[in-house]
Amino acid sequence: MTKHLKLYIDGEWIDSANPKLQDVINPATQEVIAKASQATKEETEKAIRTAKRTFENGVWSEQTPSARAEILLQIADKIEVNLNELAELEVMNNGKTKREAEADVEDAVNTFRYYAGLLHNQMDEAFEADKDLQTVIVKEPMGVAGLIVPWNFPILMSVWKIAPALAAGNSIILKPAEITPVTAVRLYELMEQTDLPKGAAQLLLGTGSVAGQTLAEGNDVNIISFTGSTKVGQQIMQAASENLKKVSLELGGKSPNIILGDADIDLAVDYALFGIFMGAGQVCTSGSRLLVQESIYEEFIEKYIEKAKAIRVGPGNDTKSEMGAIVSEKHMESILNYIQIGVEEGAHLALGGNRMESDGLEKGFFIEPTVFTDVTSDMRIVREEIFGPVIVIQKFKDEKDAIQIANDTDYGLAGAVFTKDQAKAIRIIKKIRAGITWVNTYHLSSVQSPWGGYKTSGIGRSLGKYGLDEYQETKQINISMNPERLDWFEGNK
Incomplete structure (x- = not known):
């Protein structure tokens, strides 16, 4: 029986109100391997509201870095245990070879573990700005992160965004490519088996013109991270400009x-x-x-x-x-x-x-x-x-x-x-x-290294500590060590 792929919002798997289902094809055989729900604008907006509420109530965003790291490690373990299944699903939906798919899933495991480790090492910065002024620089989550991934590396590109976005304390909304949603659904099923709080991660299946556009335009989405074509990246950047949300883009190349x-x-x-x-x-x-x-x-x-x-x-x-x-x-x-x-x-x-x-x-x-x-x-x-x-x-x-x-x-x-x-x-x-x-080599890289391009190949960086920075705000806190009246305005003495 062909699997029916659903949306995941507020910890629940739901059918879309849109009756149209997307056939998901095995490109090596043209066999229909699944039918996927297509999120409506209203369902996308519900996912945004859920992510915002979850962020603001602190159930995930206010957990300690160590607590978040522990859950990232739980997700990594779930992926590793199910590596063969995930690789087979990737082959079936994307068409790549089993060797390539296995390498992608292994990298996904390593990415979650890397960001768990990075959380243990990220420290606030403190210094004396003046003899009476102590300054602390802290990193804070941005809020709601909209994550839009391409069809060429369905699970790996998802994880490259999910792991740092969650590590930073954001609530996330993932939208996989319309034609390759299978491994994203399975990944969320595995994430559901961990201690990740309900509502911290939503999954939207469907089109870029509806779900993707609504995420890009949404006033309550604080960052859009997109990997795909330069043309679509330009459209997302334009839509995101309405509320000046942060945009991180990894786009095309002709290397x-x-x-x-x-x-x-x-x-x-x-x-x-x-x-x-x-x-x-x-x-x-x-x-x-x-x-x-x-x-x-x-x-x-x-x-x-x-x-x-x-x-x-x-x-x-x-x-x-x-x-x-x-x-x-x-x-x-x-x-x-x-x-x-x-x-x-x-x-x-x-x-x-x-x-x-x-x-x-x-x-x-x-x-x-x-x-x-x-x-x-x-x-x-x-x-x-x-x-x-x-x-x-x-x-x-x-x-x-x-x-x-x-x-x-x-x-x-x-x-x-x-x-x-x-x-x-x-x-x-x-x-x-x-x-x-x-x-004297090609394609070889590591999760520790920043990933991104110049010119029309994008804005921002994935992976490494730079990838975590993409999903964080930087705040300065200035503390007076010797509070005294300033008496700046003489007339108020």
């Missing part, structure tokens, strides 16, 4: 991966493949622009295409699969359209470019690993985020040329450089206008 002539070519090929084809390219930080120095251009491309041809594409639950499905038919068509645009623009289609419809893949949304060479910076496939298994490879002359091409983009999320010259690597990486960068 450069620079391969210098002195690089270890085999190493660079390995990470360049991982940089774009992990997650079928549906990763915000994907190294979707390969910049290769002209002295090794032909050799690099030959090795790269040979390796890309061998990537095993298939259902995520098949342990032999190395690249899974595209998340939806709509997104698959968008990627295929970009491939056609690239051909029409005159880029050389060196590999792939087609939907895969043989060997049992005809029912799913699969696209071949696709390689364009001989591209130029003015092409749409170079400038716009495709968000799929499509790499564009561009030639450069020297270090100065590489930096100019790398920064010739509206985005600034990530970037990398491969070279055996460490001094050159640091010199180049410091000039790349991006928030997440690598030298």
Whole structure:
């Protein structure tokens, strides 16, 4: 029987008054795996009222950091015990491989544990501002946090927002992507089994145009944290401006991966493949622009295409699969359209470019690993985020040329450089206008490190202590150590 996914408001699972249910699809088979409720504007407003009431009554916000940390650890334990189930659900709903899904769930466990530990280490700051004035700097929760997450990392992106927002003492409202709500529902079922107070966490399923927009506009929502496309991020920022709520945005990318002539070519090929084809390219930080120095251009491309041809594409639950499905038919068509645009623009289609419809893949949304060479910076496939298994490879002359091409983009999320010259690597990486960068590696990062971008790739940072700061207000408290009359106004003596 197909599971019916409900909303979670004030500690209760409820059906939406909206009779329309969203079919939730397995992108590897097009099988309907669940039907999800669609929150109305009124239900979203109820979730906001509940979160505000819970925050103001202090049942969560006024708990000690140690008490909050203990509950975060309870949630981490619940996720860890159910790791296999959560990974299987992620594969089924998102289409990624089991290996990728397992890594995501493990990272989710680590994220909750990290923020539990961080709470034990966060200290107020105190200093003597004057001989008679003691100043204390404290961090306080913001209030109601609206958390809107994308479809490419459903459980991990949820946890990247939930863990720091709860750690800070906020009441939260999570809205997962409309097409990938399954693991969010299961996560909330597990959170319900902990000591997290009723009303501290709400879950809204449904559309961005209703639930997401209502959260962004809501006067009683104190912060909106959104991960997704730049276009939607701009819409959220505009809606949030009505009451000047804080906005934290992690948006699109078109990240450069620079391969210098002195690089270890085999190493660079390995990470360049991982940089774009992990997650079928549906990763915000994907190294979707390969910049290769002209002295090794032909050799690099030959090795790269040979390796890309061998990537095993298939259902995520098949342990032999190395690249899974595209998340939806709509997104698959968008990627295929970009491939056609690239051909029409005159880029050389060196590999792939087609939907895969043989060997049992005809029912799913699969696209071949696709390689364009001989591209130029003015092409749409170079400038716009495709968000799929499509790499564009561009030639450069020297270090100065590489930096100019790398920064010739509206985005600034990530970037990398491969070279055996460490001094050159640091010199180049410091000039790349991006928030997440690598030298001789790609995609590897940790929960302790801030995550976010420059330019149209977003505002604010997730993860690390910076991620906790995103969900806190900073207050100064000034204490007179020698209270005396000021007598500023002589006439009042």
